[in-house]
Amino acid sequence: MATQHSRSAARIMMAPAVFLLLVWMLVPLCMTLWFSFRNYLPLRGGDLGFAGFNNFTRFVSSSAFWPSVLTTLIIVGGVLLISIVFGVLLAILLDKPMWGQGIVRILVIAPFFVMPTVSALVWKNMFMDPVNGVLAHLWRFFGADPLVWLQDASVFSIILIVSWQWLPFATLILLTAIQSLDSEQLEAAEIDGATPLARFFFISLPHLSRAITIVVLIQTIFVLAVFAEIFVTTGGAFGTRTLTYLIYQRVLESQNIGLGSAGGVYAIILANIVAIFLMRIVGKNLDN
Template sequence: MNTSALDTPVLPAPVAAKRRSLKPGWFLVSPSVALLMLWMIVPLGMTVYFSLIRYNLLYPGENQFVGLENFQYFVTDAGFMPGASNTLLLVGSVLLISVVLGVLISALLEAGEFWGRGIVRVMLISPFFIMPTVSALLWKNLIFHPVSGILAAVWKFFGAQPVDWLAQHPLFSIILIVSWQWLPFAILILMTAMQSLDQEQKEAARLDGAGPVAIFWHLTLPHLARPIAVVVMIETIFLLSVFAEIFTTTGGGPGYESTNLAYLIYNQALLQFDVGMASAGGLIAVVIANIAAIVLIRMIGKNLTEQK
């Protein structure tokens, strides 16, 4: 009989917890955590400092403490309300397009086998790996160009006058460009989730007389609730800071029609040289992004709890 297990003393719960807390794991992790905190806190601290002073790059010697004056000027600036509304419209439109088309395209790809499905998958996912600046240039010069673009050629073929999309419909053009880039991400996540759907449930539903629409509505969509929530959360975080597409195509114009908060902050800092107001705008954008992230995380947590 092996008595080693019987001879091992059983420690009380507080002593065992204390011994576990003395493990060297946190010693090994602490340098990385300290470096990460330093990497985050130093820029944040400098941003807070610059937001409380009047600091213009044209007059670097005139650094005067102004308190919350920069915040007041930023939220009352002529571009703040258009920038905030354009940001919400851009994020909401891209999310809607990504989720709806992502679900439909993923469902079509998983509906059955067909020749070249692997090539179609690669082509659908490939735009996600193109840099934002490159994709914006492709759309600007090859698709939206009013003289030599593809859409201009289509308009001329039907005898219509070509449209200068970036000048007449700037925000809609930005939404199309960003949606084209982020739709593959949604397809990738949702298509992977569909492959994990229990096929026996679908087969049982077919035997009970359920059609493709009923199977999609009652089996596929509930199964995609968690992946859709993940897509919405990740895309929202990145879409709040869209900048390269706007800078490359419309420059925020005409006027403020395609300006979002990220481009407005850039405009204040590097075009008007007002670092103090730009820092205040950056902090406001950080607060908005954190509020959105907290709301989305709670929504996802609630969704996960209901799915259990």
């Protein structure tokens, strides 16, 4: 049992790391808040003084603001849906004994370690190219005209690219949860005459609920900030401009750091709203 002296010593040893972590997090946040209230144009005079809430008003009144928020939520929802559904199916499949099981698991998890820019380039040039892409040849094989994915189905294409990278993460977490399931429960249900679907919906799926909520929470935090895939493929065109990409455009095109910082504050608010909503779901599942 830890004594008061040992707990105090642990706090003292952890203090430098905690301090550095807080500085690492708080300094950029404070700078963002500071610049959001300034009229800061680095290429047109620098800091031109206090702007009040003008940057916030300009950013939220932009015609691109609400569409970008909607696009962000659609991409997050689509990625979560694909990751959870196919993650559960892959986890169940990988849990079954098979030849070369270790190699198959490595291949399934491998996309998670590919950089977003690389995966986006692979999908753009190898799969979704309307002339030489794999999908274009597949369409022609069946006698159909190839689809210009990044133009005709742009949002779905981004969802597909991001899902391909995050599906291994969901599979890994869900596979770990499935392996912790007591096999005796499944065997008893099978002896009682339960069908495979009944065993899945009434035993396996409830057991996976906590793992699913953790996957949803973690993936949402990261997918809300998706940027590289959009930058490499569509450049924000064809309705794929998310809130993060809108902030990038405002800073790069107008060279207005204050306006971009105000957008960053809105992004923080959106992320916190989604995180609080998801944390309530996670808390309810963990309490059950």
